[in-house]
Every structure is written in C-alpha cells, then in structure tokens.
Amino acid sequence: MKALLLRDVRLAIRAGGGFGLGLAFFLLVAVLVPLGVGPEPATLAKIAPGILWVGALLACLLSLDRIFALDFEDGSLDLLATAPIPLEGVVAIKAFAHWLVTGLPLTLVAPVLAVLLNLPGPGYLWLVVSLLAGTPALSVIGAFGAALVVGVKRGGLLLSLLVLPLYVPTLIFGAEVVKRGASGTEVSVPLLLLAGITAGAVALLPFAAAAALRVNLR
C-alpha cells in the first residue's frame, strides 16, 4: 500500500506527471477574475468565496482522468488487480495520492490567492478549513468517475459530465462555509454537512469504484 502511494506521488511529481497543472489553473483563475470583474473591492469580496471554491473544484477536475487511465494503458492496472492488495485498497490509495498532489497544494495556496480576490479577514481560516474538509471528497468522487470511464478513449469529457453533478453539494457547502466565515456568522452547519459528505464519500465510493474497475477490466 505504501509502495503504491509513494509510486503515485513520485510519478505525479516527476516530469510530465501533471503535478502543478491544477495549481497553475487555480492561479490563473484567481488572477484573471479580478481583471475581468474589475477592481471594485466590495464586489470582489462578495464573489471571492464562490470563485475560490469553483477554481479549486475545476483545478481538481483537470487531473482526474490520470488516476486510472495511465495505469490502464500500460497494463499496470491488470497487474494491480491480480496483486495481493484488494482493488478497493488500490482505489483508496490512488485517490489519496491524487489528493496529496492536487487537493492539499490547492488548500495551501488558496489563502495567498484569496488576497488577490480581497477576501475579508475572518474568511481566511474558514477557506483553509473548508478546503481541507472538502477536497478529499473531490478526489474520491473523481476516482469513482475515473473508474467508470477507464478504457474509454478520451473519456475526459464523459468524466466531467459524470462527476460535476456529484461535486455540486461539496461546492455549495464549501463556498457557504467561506461566505459565512467571511461575514462572521455561524459556520458549523455547512461545515458539518461538508465534512459529512467527505466522510460518506471516503467510506463508500472506493467499493463502488472497485466494482466499476472490475467490470471495465473484463
């Protein structure tokens, strides 16, 4: 299990691994939105929570199809399926590796980019907390979608269409946490719902994804 995690992280970080693609996209969104919307601090402060969450979500979406497609193409997935690790474990580890190279870096740079969007002071803490609680769900749901379309040539579009509706609750509650945090109101309800979605996805979706992979490997 540890070997698989280390390999996936190493593959992502080495040349051509796609690490940084999501980060660069997130950076572009945060830089371009103020240019497009205009420098009005009040307007920016109002839209900042939503833009930051949408940016993080789309950045996450960019690298999803790499989770299984590359291993499927070079035959590693067949070999992993016959290896002593249960396929559910393979899915969980690969989703965790995906979060380590996309979700976690996005969470860490978000406060820096929030400055560009003039996020009100109290919002910073809740931005980091909400991304920390929400991005694991994005990776696990994405791994499930990637398992469904593995083997489909250029399945990226299909993957986005499948996964985006499943991302909506995470987006709504995530942005709501930041919005309420920024305006200084109570955040516990959306934060708990967000954490609940993540916990449910992490607990259930590896099994669904493994079942989808078994069907697709036939």
Add this chain to the structure above:
Amino acid sequence: MEMVVDNLGVARGGLTVLEGVRFALAAGQALILRGPNGVGKTTLLRTLAGLQPAVAGTLRVPPESVTYAAHADGLKAVLTVAENLAFWAEIHGGGDVQAAMAEMNLTELRDRRAANLSAGQKRRLGLARLLVTGRPIWVLDEPTVSLDQASVTLFAGVVRAHLARGGMALIATHIDLGLEEAAVLDLAPFKARMPVASGGGFDEAFA
C-alpha cells in the same frame, strides 16, 4: 499445489470463444497453449488470471498464486529499471530485485529509465517482474514478443528454473521456446460453435 481446469468456457465481448477447455497442471509442470489468432488464447489466460469470470465450467486455482504477464508490461516510463521492479516487489511483499535483474540480464541497465529502454529490454524487465512477485503460477501471454534469440534462450532458462523450484507456467506462444518438457495444448478443437441466431432481434417485442 495444483491448477485444475474443467469444461471451462470463456467469452470475449459477450461472445463465447472457447468451451469445454480442460487440463490440469501440477507443480513443476508447464503448458504451452497454441492456436490461430483470435481463437481466444488471451481471453483464456485473462480468465485463468482472475481478471474476468468464466461463463461455464470450473476453475480450481489456489488463491493468490497467479501472476499475469501480457502484451503491456506495466512499466512506468519515468521510473528506472530498479524502481519499477522494486515497486512490484514491494506490492507482492518483497521479492529479491537484485536476483531478478541478474537473472534477466538487466543489472547493467538498473539506473536507466524505462522510457529509454529498447522494446526487447522492456520485455525483459516485464518478465523480470514475474520473479519478484514470488507467485508460483505464471500465466504468460506471448512472452517472447520482441525478444532476440539469446533473450528467448535466457527466458526459457528462467522458466525452467522456476519449474524446478516447484512453480508452474502457462504460456501462449507461437514460437518454439525450447522447453521440450512442457506439454502442448492446441486450443483449436475447443473453439466455440457459432451461436445460432435467435430468430431476429426485436421481433418478440412486437409480437
């Protein structure tokens, strides 16, 4: 340790390609599968490796004993030879990477990235993976593709050593590996009869 296949039927894309396949393999034995293109060698091997279900018959294999090698070697281009092997060794609970590299004549290439290997060298690396898994039953689909004559002989020696250790091997191949002791199974007689057309698609919906 024994592998018993009885009356096995396998399907590809929903269509049964082989039926009634039967053979038994005991420790130290090898079986070479032959048959024309498209007869279902790969489908049979994937079924035996547990990657797809059989449509008929029984398949008795000790659990966690099969390792599979197909046309794709499962190599990561940005990892070195040693890293690729070390990964599979660790996944399977720690095989001897050095010994495997020595056996497949890869020691000199150990720090070369898989992307920079020739097709034959990649194949040798893919086959070296079999050694680090420590699994007794090797299910091999065309293992000698892109190997030169010397490497084929080297590989035949590795298979022979594996059999001598009590392992088993099932090999689908078109060329002569020089494994005289291996039994040969021709799959052509097991080819499934074409299914009889069921009287025209959607007719029953309109009856």
